[in-house]
Amino acid sequence: MAAAKDKTLNDLFLDTLKDIYYAEKQILKALPKMAKAASSDKLRAAFEKHEGETEGQIERLEQVFELLDKPARGKTCDAIMGILDEGKEIMSEYKGTEALDAGLLAAAQAVEHYEISRYGTLKQWATQLGMKDAAKLLDQTLQQEKNTDVSLTKLAETAVNLAAAA
Amino acid sequence: MAAAKDKTLNDLFLDTLKDIYYAEKQILKALPKMAKAASSDKLRAAFEKHEGETEGQIERLEQVFELLDKPARGKTCDAIMGILDEGKEIMSEYKGTEALDAGLLAAAQAVEHYEISRYGTLKQWATQLGMKDAAKLLDQTLQQEKNTDVSLTKLAETAVNLAAAA
Secondary structure (H helix, E strand, C coil), rough: EEEEEHHHHHHHHHHHHHHHHHHHHHHHHHHHHHHHCCCHHHHHHHHHHHHHHHHHHHHHHHHHHCCCCCCCCCCHHHHHHHHHHHHHHHHCCCCCCHHHHHHHHHHHHHHHHHHHHHHHHHHHHHHHHHHHHHHHHHHHHHHHHHHHHHHHHHHHHHHHHHHHCC | CCCCCCHHHHHHHHHHHHHHHHHHHHHHHHHHHHHHHCCCCCHHHHHHHHHHHHHHHHHHHHHHHHHHHHCCCCCCHHHHHHHHHHHHHHHHHHHCCCCCHHHHHHHHHHHHHHHHHHHHHHHHHHHHHCCCHHHHHHHHHHHHHHHHHHHHHHHHCCCCHHHHHH
């Protein structure tokens, strides 16, 4: 590892890549639990779909590690642990209530926004560092995450929460 | 507190309001440290500006508590603790390096995205629950957070990170 004062944007890029790689693996573990907890079929289907997408996103990150000629390795990401812990809390505190799905959706949207922020940053750094192929891979995931957020927002605006508010 | 099975969207709204109230107070504590750490004058100014905005956002949350006739009280938010911890890690690991500002900006954008997700959710629930005045206050903050994210993205795309990539 570079000595503290010599650290560059390349080091920061790699550190952040490890952070999101760890985060994606935690999200992949959490999604089936969230799908199982969901009352609404549509919400369950959305979580299941995103589980498949997350597998693809992990593969893309592994391709970026390869482009850097570095082993794909995660680094504990406190942020995602905190965000997912809040989701677990919702699942336990609102189990069996009419508000559970609304809470699950909100938790999933917090996860999406964390990912959008991280992939946006990584894509931009890759561009600045002249890593075109990496930037392209990161952008693919970024667009996918943004689409997922839009789908979750639509779900939240329609059936799922309206049931809770009725 | 309502018994588990009786919990409604109103309870979830109040719980989430307490969560973001706690988060905003933590952010208010973190911003002067981030401003002090920043190398770029523009980034420091952006953090200082957002400190003032955060004070206003806390006041708006207190108005929402008042509308609900509930005491303004925070509830430990694991998500923001994790996100801010990552920012602290950057400040210590990248202190004195050319990549510090890029890392601080990325940390601030992760914070903004968490807030955007929470205020988006709260505004929507307020609307569904027929709380028009609360929805309006929450929307004011939501728009402010979105503007802050746009400003930070512009900063990231220009001077701050380019220096690090040079």
